[in-house]
Amino acid sequence: MYRFLSNTAIVTALCMGVTSFSPVSAQSVAGPYLAARQASVQSDYGVAAEYYVQALAQDPGNPELLESAALSYLSLGEIDKALPLARQMEADDQKSQIGRLVITAGLIAEGDYAALQAREASGDGIGPWVEGLAQAWSYVGSGDMTRAMDAFDDMSNEAAIKSLVLYHKAMALASQGEFAQADAILASEAAGAAARTRRGVLAHAEILSQLGRNDDALLLIRENFGNETDPELERLLERLQDDNPMPFQHIPDVRAGMAEVYFTFASVLRSEEAGDYYTLLYARIARYLRPDHIDALLLTAGLLESLDQNALAIAEYKAVPADNPAYHAAEMGRAAALRRMGQLDQAVEVLEQLARSHGGLAVVHSTMGDLLVRQDKFEAAIDAYSRALELTPPEANSRWILHYARGIAEERSDDWESSEADFRAALAINGNQPQVLNYLGYSLVEQNRKLDEALDMIERAVAGSPGSGYIVDSLGWVYYRLGRYEEAVTQMERAVELLAVDPVVNDHLGDVYWAVGREREAQFQWRRALSFLGRTQSDTEVEPDRIRRKLEVGLDAVLEEEGEPPLKVVNDG
Numbered sequence: 001m002y003r004f005l006s007n008t009a010i011v012t013a014l015c016m017g018v019t020s021f022s023p024v025s026a027q028s029v030a031g032p033y034l035a036a037r038q039a040s041v042q043s044d045y046g047v048a049a050e051y052y053v054q055a056l057a058q059d060p061g062n063p064e065l066l067e068s069a070a071l072s073y074l075s076l077g078e079i080d081k082a083l084p085l086a087r088q089m090e091a092d093d094q095k096s097q098i099g100r101l102v103i104t105a106g107l108i109a110e111g112d113y114a115a116l117q118a119r120e121a122s123g124d125g126i127g128p129w130v131e132g133l134a135q136a137w138s139y140v141g142s143g144d145m146t147r148a149m150d151a152f153d154d155m156s157n158e159a160a161i162k163s164l165v166l167y168h169k170a171m172a173l174a175s176q177g178e179f180a181q182a183d184a185i186l187a188s189e190a191a192g193a194a195a196r197t198r199r200g201v202l203a204h205a206e207i208l209s210q211l212g213r214n215d216d217a218l219l220l221i222r223e224n225f226g227n228e229t230d231p232e233l234e235r236l237l238e239r240l241q242d243d244n245p246m247p248f249q250h251i252p253d254v255r256a257g258m259a260e261v262y263f264t265f266a267s268v269l270r271s272e273e274a275g276d277y278y279t280l281l282y283a284r285i286a287r288y289l290r291p292d293h294i295d296a297l298l299l300t301a302g303l304l305e306s307l308d309q310n311a312l313a314i315a316e317y318k319a320v321p322a323d324n325p326a327y328h329a330a331e332m333g334r335a336a337a338l339r340r341m342g343q344l345d346q347a348v349e350v351l352e353q354l355a356r357s358h359g360g361l362a363v364v365h366s367t368m369g370d371l372l373v374r375q376d377k378f379e380a381a382i383d384a385y386s387r388a389l390e391l392t393p394p395e396a397n398s399r400w401i402l403h404y405a406r407g408i409a410e411e412r413s414d415d416w417e418s419s420e421a422d423f424r425a426a427l428a429i430n431g432n433q434p435q436v437l438n439y440l441g442y443s444l445v446e447q448n449r450k451l452d453e454a455l456d457m458i459e460r461a462v463a464g465s466p467g468s469g470y471i472v473d474s475l476g477w478v479y480y481r482l483g484r485y486e487e488a489v490t491q492m493e494r495a496v497e498l499l500a501v502d503p504v505v506n507d508h509l510g511d512v513y514w515a516v517g518r519e520r521e522a523q524f525q526w527r528r529a530l531s532f533l534g535r536t537q538s539d540t541e542v543e544p545d546r547i548r549r550k551l552e553v554g555l556d557a558v559l560e561e562e563g564e565p566p567l568k569v570v571n572d573g
Contacts, residue, residue: 167195170185407426437458455475
């Protein structure tokens with residue numbers, strides 16, 4: 001997407017301002033203050049806000065408490081509650097980046113563009129790119145398009161944000177009915193990545209429709225999205241196939257344009273991995289300024305999930321109306337958040353209802369399959385993946401994922417014949433996919449079948465994903481099965497470097513050490529494997545009693561007890 005430079009540091013500084021003041025020292029506020037700080041560390045914004053307000057009741061003018069409380073409310077999206085705190089900070093001549101951000105949002109919401117322009121002239125803003133775009137939009141709100149265009153043009157001289165600024169310039173023109181000028185910008189190479197984002201393409205399609213060019217709009221969508229659509233795209237395609245022009249709803253007014261500024265930078269921050277918490281602040285303001293900005297809502301919910309605030313994420317997802325094209329995405333997000341909270345039955349119920357209301361969407365059934373696999377309900381998961389495959393076009397490249405997922409469910413339900421067929425179907429679509437190559441290759445190794453083919457698959461998997469400890473472990477294990485023990489040691493040691501606390505990988509390294517006569521090291525690795533139980537998701541693949549038996553009598557004796565052939569180096573004649 002766009003390269004994001006100094007603004008990352010700017011937004012980081014935004015939150016660092018919370019701890020820039022002297023510590024709260026009054027004994028009467030120590031309890032709620034410490035409770036608030038602890039809640040903030042845990043991203044529990046509701047509790048943090050409650051305790052900061054309690055502390056403020058004891059020490060109303062404390063600058064840190066004011067800013068921290070405002071920040072907590074902003075993180076909750078309750079900007080109307082943050083505004084009085086921000087205004088108090090300003091009245092006290094407290095220089096606060098949080099306070100400025102909140103007050104700016106309030107002025108935008110009130111449509112007080114003159115006051116906003118005066119504030120921007122003060123030069124103490126927190127983000128020159130964000131505030132520069134907001135200022136340009138404010139001139140649109142004041143009816144001064146000449147000055148607005150000049151402001152956009154001045155910002156577009158910065159190469160790092162040129163395409164982003166041109167996107168906003170086009171949206172500003174379109175919001176005022178200047179569709180031909182907006183199209184000229186979006187169709188130019190200078191618009192670059194911003195015009196090719198999903199929102200950029202959809203806005204451009206509406207602009208083309210306003211110009212009576214529905215055929216061009218249809219072509220634009222097909223060129224960017226191909227044949228794999230979703231409810232929003234399908235609704236747009238249906239409307240474009242009519243002769244009448246579509247309304248321009250993407251950014252219909254200045255306030256929506258301002259919301260788009262904050263959403264744009266939240267998206268950039270997310271793509272640059274600048275930190276979910278900082279990104280959340282911009283996303284919250286976008287939601288405040290435009291409650292029907294569904295993309296901002298979904299971004300906010302996703303950020304809250306990343307911060308382990310699943311209850312808040314669920315509240316966001318539930319705000320999507322049932323008739324909105326993104327409703328299915330919101331409900332799938334809600335189900336995922338419920339799953340993370342351990343409410344599996346509720347998550348299944350959400351997806352079952354979604355399957356009834358949106359049963360024609362393959363992604364609904366594949367998501368249900370994923371959840372059922374987590375519950376070890378493999379037969380039901382197979383049915384869900386099969387339904388998803390029925391709904392996915394035969395030419396869709398995404399079919400490999402469904403074959404792979406169904407293959408795993410079939411393998412875990414002991415239907416190896418069907419599982420192998422699905423894995424091979426996935427490879428027929430995506431022949432070098434490392435996860436599929438590894439899963440099929442490793443399964444063949446475990447069955448002691450087609451070992452040469454398994455080796456070839458796993459070597460290709462390692463080449464495609466050399467940093468995956470599990471895939472490197474598979475390569476070491478197939479060498480072990482083939483009797484190429486020295487080669488197995490090299491790969492297994494590498495796998496343990498990559499997955500130091502995985503019990504399966506440590507157990508495997510113990511076996512290959514034993515095979516080359518390094519018995520003390522083998523026993524050490526087996527003990528390590530037992531010590532790591534409970535730390536990873538690999539526990540179900542470990543047999544603790546078998547490892548203990550190996551420690552008692554050695555691997556050779558265990559293999560004899562199991563009726564397995566003895567260890568034999570491949571060239572032992």
